[in-house]
Amino acid sequence: MTLSELKAIQLAELFSALSDASRVRIISALIEKEMNVSDLAGKMQMTESAVSHQLRGLRQMRLVRTRKSGRQVFYSLDDEHVKKLYLMGLDHVKHG
Amino acid sequence: MTLSELKAIQLAELFSALSDASRVRIISALIEKEMNVSDLAGKMQMTESAVSHQLRGLRQMRLVRTRKSGRQVFYSLDDEHVKKLYLMGLDHVKHG
């Protein structure tokens, strides 16, 4: 069963979303609880702008979703699938 | 439980290995059976040089291993873990 070029691109895009240490740390933080942009920026030691740019990509990939409350935007993982991918990768890194 | 910066980098590197459509297609091909460089190049429609460069990265990440036979080098997936990550990603893309 050969993988179509389209699926290959989509798969690559999915993994690309997790291919940066900043984004991995954002995902890791969001696994524990939802957070808004400035909290994430504080925790990540990144500017809010940089975090916002990264979150945009994660949003477009539908890896995270948003909940607006006043002028704050809270981010959380979009589904359990993302968490599973993350944990499986972590397992590989730990016992690889 | 906060993710260490080192682990974040290692995780990002792991996912980076799967963050390119060419490499995804190589992994996909190797899931079915081991292949040598020129067979992969033919199947991927890439030059043997380009394939070899990509395989080098996959080797360094220990996602693939090699078996030498005469002047040919056969590549296969290093372990089931890689296949699982690939299939979980594919599932996400299909039903995401």
Next chain:
DNA sequence: TGAATATATGAACAAGTATTCATATATTAC
């Protein structure tokens, strides 16, 4: 309304990466 705050976004630059081309190494056959 205007000031303050939270987030988003566009442009620019730096850093990283995939491919191509030329060349090197290794193995087999003669």
Next chain:
DNA sequence: GTAATATATGAATACTTGTTCATATATTCA
């Protein structure tokens, strides 16, 4: 030994990507 074949590698180039800075949008509070 030489020729032929399979793969690997270094350098160069083009492309992509992450961050910063400046600015824009949106919301709350006075």
